[in-house]
Amino acid sequence: RLKYMMINFEVHKKVYLIGAGPGDPELLTIKAVNALKKANAVLYDRLISKEILEYAPKNAAMIYVGKKKGNHSLPQEEICNLLIQLASKNPYVVRLKGGDPFIFGRGGEEYEAVTSMGLNCEVIPGITAAMGAAASLGLSLTHRDHSSEVVLLTGHKQIGKNMTNYPDFSKLILKNKTHIIYMGLSQVESIAKDILTNNSGMENFPAMIVENATLPNQRTIIGTISNIYNKAIEAKAVSPALVILGEVIRNFPVL
16 A cells, blocks of 8 residues: 555645546536645646635645656655645645546545544545546447446556556447446557457447547547547547547437
8 A cells, every 4th residue: 555644633624536537627516626726736637727726725735747658757655655745734625627527537545644644635526538428429339229237348458567457358248338438548559459359240340539529629539449440540539538439429420
């Protein structure tokens, strides 16, 4: 387990672990806005918009702790320690994360770190990237004609880490399900190959990439498992992006 510095806290001090939503600043919850307005310090991630940050007081300490593939401004353990240090000196500290903090956002690690020090931590949920992308497209992830289950997966591998929690895409059962893969764009070719290894006849199963969900520059790339990688290359797809697999996509333009 990670080690954190022991600090004595006053009872009234509090950390807010906030989900900022999928991108559109108008999708931020009222509760999140109210917490931001009284923040003394804000630690924010890479995809948090300027409009959301402006809810914080002018005199609040604004600290960027964003992560990008191959470029982390701070290791996760240091972010947790920084949260604890700031909470020892300030009544209200906000940790602002894209989407929902507990959906592939390492919010669980941060919650465990601050609460293990006896610190009061309140989680304010946010609209996930998956739900935001689906809603903005009019894509029903659980359309009863196509899907009875939604599966959220990560396509990100932690180098040097135990990979037992990394999905085995060759074992996915695609029928009657919608799969949404976070951080999967860079792995989309290998993911597609793995799926087709044990899923014969699924070459034409619908696949979609959604860039910049809920933002004005949102873009979709629609294809099948067998051609989505080539389509992504042709379209010069970029992150942040979600990969969606499912029959629910057949309601969209011809594949």
